[in-house]
Amino acid sequence: MNRPLKLPAYGGQALIEGVLMRGRHAVAAAMRSPQGEIILQSEPLRGIYLTRLTSIPFLRGLVILWDALGLGMRYLSISANLQANDESEKIEGPAWALTLVISLALAVGLFFLLPALLGKGLQAWLGLSGLATNLIEGVLRLVAVIGYIWGIGRIPDIQRVFAYHGAEHKTINAYEAGAELTPENINRYPLEHPRCGTSFILTLVVLSVLVFSILGDLPWLGLILSRVLLIPILAMLAYEYIRWVADHLDNPLVSQLIRPNLWLQKLTTRPPSLDMLEVSIAAFKAMLELETALASNSLNRQESAPPVVAAVDAHQNQ
Template sequence: MSSFATAPRLSNAPQLLHELARPQPGISPQERVGVAAEWLRVSPYHCVPVLSGGILVGLVTEASLTTYLRQAPDGPERRHWLEALVEGTVLVPTAALSPLLNIESLLEALETERADALPVAEGNGIYYGMVGRADLVRELLRPLALPQIGGMATPVGVNLSTGAVSAGVGNGALILTGSCFFFAQLALLVLLNALAPALQPLPLPPAWRESVELALTALLTLAGFLGLIRLSPIAGFHAAEHQVVHALESHTPLLPTTVGRLPRVHPRCGTNLMAGSFLLGLGGAFTPLLGNLAYVFSGLLALFFWRTVGSWLQQNLTTRPASEAQLMQAITAAKTLLTLHELHPTPATPLRRLLNSGLPQMLLGFALGAGVLALLGLLIPPLGDSLRPHWQALF
C-alpha cells in the first residue's frame, strides 16, 4: 500500500485534510461481497474503505467489483459469488493520506493515483475517513453547509429545521403535539388525584414522609408522562428524527438500512433538559427535610448527571425503534431540508429561528387544548366541577 504521509505541506494552504475528511463508514474484510456492493452503490466516493479493528487495509472500488463480477457465471451461480468474502475477492490496496496534509498535497495525490477520492489515515493505519474532489467542492460551497439542525417529533411525523428553513410536517402537526401534551398531562393529574385517597401514608417521620411523597409524586408524574410518549407514535418518530439528524451530521447515506442503524440518543435532545429540570426540582421536594441545602444537592445532581439521565430516558422512554414508514418520512423531510437550504442559504433571523423551532406552535397547541377544555367546562357544568380541582396543579 503506497502512502503520501510524507508529502510536503504548503504554508499558504492552511486547510488540513482532517478538517475536510468525512467519516465514511467502512466494512470488515470478512464482510460479504453482496453487502460491499450495496455500500458501494450509496457511497459518494464510488469506493468503500475496508477496516480491520479500525485499521485501514484497503478499498472496495467500482473497478474491483466490476472485474470480479464479470468473471461470475450467469444465473443462480452468480448469487453464490456475492456470498464470498471481501478479502481475497474485491479488496484492493490504496494510498493513505496523512490527516496533516493540506489541500495542495491532496490534489497532487489524487493526480498521482488517478483517483477521485482517497482514504485518510495515520501513519499506523488508524482510519480517519475519506476525502476527495467532492470535498473540495464542498469546501468552496461552505456557505451552503448545513448549520446546526433542530428537530421535533409529532404524532404524525418529523419536523426538521436549520433555523432559516424547515421541512417535514407543518404547523398543524406541531400544534396538535402541544394539545396532546396538554391532555396527557391532565390525564395523569386526574389519575394521581384519584389514586391519592387510596394510598396509605408512609410510616415515616413527618418531614421524611412529606419529602418522600413529594419526590415519588414528581417521579410518577414524569414516568407516566414519558411512558405515554413511549406508547404513542411520537416515540417512533422521535427515534427517526434523532437518527436522520445523525445521518445529516455524519454524511451517512439517507437510506432506511443505514439511518436505522444510527443511535436513537442525541446529545441535543430536549429530553436532556427535562432530565436536568427534574433533578434540580428534587430540591423542592426535600426542602421539608433539608431546607435550602436540598437545592445544593439537587443542583450538583443536575450538573453532573443531567446528560446521563437524559440519555437513559431517550433510550428507554422517549424513543422506540422507528418503523420503516417512520424512517422514510424522516428521510424525506431531511432530503427536502437539504433542497430548501440550497435554495435559501442565508442565515436565520432570531424571529425566524424561533418560529422554525416549533416551540411557539406547541405552546399554542397547549393553550388551545386548555381553552377547548375550559370552554367545555363552561358549557357542561358537571364537567367543569370535576376538572376544577386539577387546574391549579396543571398551571
C-alpha cells in the first residue's frame, strides 16, 4: 500500500451509522444514509488544534478532552440527524446544547460524584480510613463504568455503533500494517487498538484512585469539588500515559500493562460487516486525502472554506 504521508497523530470515533477519522490537520466523517449512500464530510482542523497546546506535554491532553466533547459530539449529532425521518426529529441548536450539558452532568454525577459520595458514606458508617475509602471509591467507579458499558452494549442500536467502532479499529490497524484498504483485507485485523478511547477511560479511572488518595480525607464539599475540578488533570495524565504506552508497545512489560485496556475494548467493539468497513475506509481515505493536501500547503487558500460534504457510491472505496 502506498502511504504518501505518515500520520503522526490520528484516531477515530464511531458515529451513528458512520465513522469519524481525525488526523493532525484534518477530520473526515463517513455516514451511511437511510438510502444506502455513503455521505462524506471533511474539514481542516482549526482553532485550538492550531495552537501550541497540541505539542505541550500534559496540556495537549486538554485538546483530546475537547476533541471528544466538542468535535466528536458535533459529528455525532450530524450522524444522528442524518438518520432522522423528518425535520421534527432532528436535534440542533439550543436543544442539542442542552442535551450535551445534561449528558455531561449525568456522566460526572454517575462516574465521579456518586462513587465518591457512596465511599464517604461508607466511611462514616464503618469508620474506614481515608485510604480505604479512596480505594472503595475507585472500585465503585470502575464497576459503574464497566456496568454502564456492558448495559448499553445490550441495546441493538448501540451494538451497531460498537460494530462501527470495531470497523474504525480494524481500518487503523490495517493502515498501520501497510495493508491495502479493502473491506476483505482489513477484516482480518484486530478489533482492539491500544490508543482507543476506551483505554483512555480505564486509565483515567485507575489514575483517579492514585490522585484522590494523595488528597487524603476531605470534607463533603472538598470531596465534591475535587472530583469535578480534577477531571481535566486526570484527562491530561491519562492521555500522556496512553501516548507513552503507544510508543513502547514493543516492550514486554508494556504489552502486559495494556492487557486490561484491550480487554475492556471487547465490551465496546463488535465485529463489523463488510458494508460497515466500507464506511470506515471512506472516512479514513477522505481524512488522509485532505491531511496530505493540507500538509503540502495546497489547500491553504481554503482555510476559511466550509466543510466539504459529498455522497459517494457505496462500493467506491473497495
